Structure formats: C-alpha cells, structure tokens
Amino acid sequence: MFSAILSACGKEKTANSSGQKVLRIGYQKNCPLVILKERGTLEKALKKYGYKVKWIQFQAGPELLEALNAGSIDFGRTGDSPPIFAQASGSSLVYVAAGISKYKGSGILVKKNSGINKLSDLKGKKIGFAKGSSSHFLLIKALEKAGLSINDIKPAYLQPGDARAAFEKGAIDAWVVWDPYTADAQRLPNTKLLVNGAGLTSDRDFFVASSSFAHAHSDILKIVLNEVQQSSDWANHHHKETADMLSPLLGIDKQSLMIALNRRTYGVQKISNNIVKEQQDIANTFYKLKIIPKKVTIKNNIYNIYKGNGKDDRK
Template identity: 65%
Template sequence: MRAKVLLSLLGAWLLVWLSACGQPSPSKSGGSNGKTAHVIRIGYQKNGPLIMLKELGTLEKRLEPLGYRVEWSEFQAGPALLEALNAGSIDFGRTGDSPPIFAQAAGSSLVYLAAGNSKARGSAILVKADSPIQTIADLKGKTVGFAKGSSSHFLLIQALAKAGLSYGEIKPAFLAPGDARVAFEQGDIDAWVVWDPFAADAERSGGARVLTNGEGLTSDRDFFLASASFAREHEALLKVVLEEVQKACDWVNTHHDEAAAMLTEILGIDQEAVRMALERRVYGIGPMTDEIINEQQQIAATFYELGIVPTKVNIQENIFVWSENVFTWN
C-alpha cells in the first residue's frame, strides 16, 4: 500500500512539470576530433548559478582536456529536473530546497553534493498593487498560486503560520511560474508566491506589490545534486564541476551589469528587473553543514506533518560524503 502511495506521489509530482522535462542523453558521443568523448549531462533552470556557468562556457573549457563534453538540458522548475535525474536522463543539477524532499519521499536515490547561500530576499509573496490584501492574514480564503513542491511552497506555509493561519485556510493553485504570471495578471489568483527573477520582473513590470519576502521565514537555498551511483563513480569530475560553479558565482557577484545583460537576452525580461534580482543575493556554494541539513530536515518534517508528503524523510541519509575537502574556497 505504501509503495502505491509513493508511486502516486511521484506520478502526481511529475504531471505538474511534465511539459518541462528534458530528453535522455547518451553518456558518450563523438568529439569534434573524431574521438569518443565522455559526456556529463547537466540540468539547469533559467535562474541560479548554472545558467551563468552555461553562458560563460568555462566548464566546457575546463573539462575538454579531461575528455569530457557538457550537455545541457533546461527545466522550468526543480521537480521535473529531479525526475530526469532519477530516470537517468541527466547526471547533475541544481534546485531549491523543497524539490529534493519530494523526490526523496518518492524514493529517488539522489544525493546532496553542496549547498548555496541563502536567497531568501529573492523569494516573495506578491499581490497586485491595487489589491485590498495588505497582510498575510488577509490571504485567508484567497487563492494563492505557486509551484507545488518548490521553495515557494514552503515559504507560503511559513508565512501563513507566522500570521496565525493554517495551510488549509487558503486555496492553493499549483502553477508553474509562466502560467502563474498569466493567472496573476488576469486576476485568476489573488496572490502569487515565486522566486527571482520572476518576482523582480513582476514587481517592476507586472504591477506586483510584495507582501513579504523570505527573510526570517526560510533560508531558501540552492542545492546541487546527483544520483548516488553517479556521485560514487565520478567524484573527481563532480569536484571539478563544483569548482567551476563557484567561479561562476564569483564572476556574477562582481559583474552585475554584464550578468544582467546576459540574462536579459536569455530570459526576455526587463534588464533592471534582472539586476534587482542579482543584487538581492550573494552567489556562492559550500558544504552540507549540520546547520543546513537541519534546515532541510525541518522543511521535510513540515511537509510530512501537513500530509503534503506521505512518508518521513531523513535528509542525512542522502548526503554525499566526499573523500576529501572539495570546498577549498571557504
């Protein structure tokens, strides 16, 4: 019976994001010099450090002498990315805090490799500028749009609890960011919970007003993940990848104008909105410390207590143990 419940959870979770799933990729392919090159398949979203790593092209340059090429697959949100990871369609990816918990509850063999800095300032609960909703307490009975199983899901739960409301006192509308933006502008939802750069763009050009951001409610971190088997077999490769991720983070932190121009072209949104999003966080990655593991465990416990996931999740069981210190920049 429990197996059926878990399969049902995974199926429902996947259906929300099915349109965003990438296609399987081979592990080897012919290189430009006619030789067979190994391939690392990376799943990314159009936010966070991996999109910048992709655009900078520095990982390809680092891996080419090692006999690897990079194949990138785009996903709209974390749940679909982790489904692809579990299916073996990609090898490595980044999501927010909640998707790995849903994946682990559904039986995924993912492992946490590294954690990002907090980006709580860049996640927000939005209403229209002329909305009568002035506080989180005013959301009682209202329809709130957000991505199920995302970091926004947990932010909403925390904000409601702080305002003395339960999750059951709002009407959830599970929507991917693109669909939620349309619903928000058409008035089909009363509030929208989302992350940057979508939040910043809605503030600047979508007539949105911030009820609250994530500060004091959630750490809202990035997590970098792989399948357990891939991590065991390719530890040295993943170490190189994370080193290049950190270099991309350092570049973004010191090149906001260039990064904003680059992302504006990719995202098709206002450049000042992109710059606002960049200025609301400091990019960087580090190890899965006890503090961060405890943060994740609390999120998992909250989802379980509310019946959002049907089984308890032990985060510690899915932490990858590196054979050496990878995070030499910390």
C-alpha cells in the same frame, strides 16, 4: 575560501574504454548553471580529463530529478523542495553542495489596492503558487506566522508563467514566487511585495548528482563545483554583464534582473549540519501536511565529497 577547498581534486580514475567521456548536466533557464554554461569555462576545465559536457534543459526541478533517477543525467541543480519529493519517491540522488540563501528574492506579491496589508489579511484569499516548490513552503510558513494554515486560503497551483497572467488579470489575490519573477512583478503598476522570505525560509539551491556518479567520480564533481564557484564570483561582480546574458534567455528585462541580482549572492557551500536541518524542516513540514507520502531523512542522501564535516555556512 570555498574555492580553495574545491581546488584539490581526488585521485579516482575516470577513464573508460572509449576514451571519450560525457558529463550530462541538467539545468533550468533560471539557475546558476546557466551562467556556467554561457561562459563555457567548464568545457575547458574538463577537456584535459577526456570529458565533454552535454547540457540538457528542463522546465522544472521535478523533471530534472526524474531524469537523474532514471540515469539520463549525472548532475544538476534544483531548488530546495524538489529533492525532498524525489527522496519520498525513492530516488537515490545525493546532495553534493548547496547554494547561498536567496530569501530576499522570494516573497508574496499582492496588489496595492487589494486591502491585503499584513499576513493575516490572506485569510480566505486565492493565492497562486507552484505546488511542491520553495514558494509552497514559504507560503506555509508565512501563514503559520499569522496563525493560519493552508486550509485558510484558496490555493491555486500555478507555475510562474501562468501565475503571472492570473495575477495581472486579478484571477488570484496574491502570488508567491521567487526571483527574477518576483523582481519583474514588483515593477508592475499597483503591485507590492507583502513579505519576503526573511525569517521564514532560506530558499537555497542544491547541487545534486546520481549516487553512482558521485561515488565513482567525486574528482570530476569537485572540478564542476569549482567552476560553478568561479562563474558565481564573476556574476557577483558583474551584475550588468550577467543581466545582459540572462535577459534574452529568460525573456525578462534587464532592469528586473538587476533588482534580482542586487539582492542575491551566487556561490557554492559545503552542506553543513545547519543546512541539513533547514532541509529537514521542509521535509518534516511537507510530511506533516501530507504533501509527501512518507518521512524523509535528508542526511541519508548527503554525499560529502570534501574532507571534514562541511561546517562552512556563510551567508
């Protein structure tokens, strides 16, 4: 059990002269850390170590990672693609844990009457997606499967809110996105999920920290990840309560959130060799297509705060 591994904390000293320490956590509204934040359990767990928690919200992963590199936050969570761009820009971030694959909630949405019934039908179509995101990679792999490339479609670089509006108005022919936006859009009239991420991408979260904080305070990170796992276990067994919690925060109705929750498992994993390979494949793909300016070696930024090689890779 992963949580059992997490329970053993290190022996490092985290005290400073002021006696009051602050753990600065970067989060996005739609991420596992929101559940942890709303439940308030981390504050209780860290109080006896003299820590208080400061939560800082970001609109997107790249902004969060810029703050991490600048020393404005200590720890955060992003999707799989932003850390690769950060590494390519010279960030010293370290990956400390991964989330469980959530490919079922990521996919390509089209209108039922669009005439797009298979991946090859995307040729020549205008497709909305967030540049440099997990959806960007999903689209690349989906096109490859159909014998196409990104040059065979008309890309529209749009964040989820703008893409949703464009999709509803018919300004784009297809929309590539992740849950709960996928689930919410699936409930629109005349909308269907062409494909999800099965066989194309793992689409997992990554928990990252500044290199300096990870090396100095691995004991605190173990406590944080243990609390993430505990809140994840709660969410996995309390879908209705989780939907009630997230709905007002995300502005998405509970029915859509229930669809998303029913096809996702929250949790924390050690970063195995398989997970490193998954992430390296994304980095290699982005470099090959000149989306990032230089090669990135994922393993150079892995910080294993646990004993052993971290071969747990449960789905």
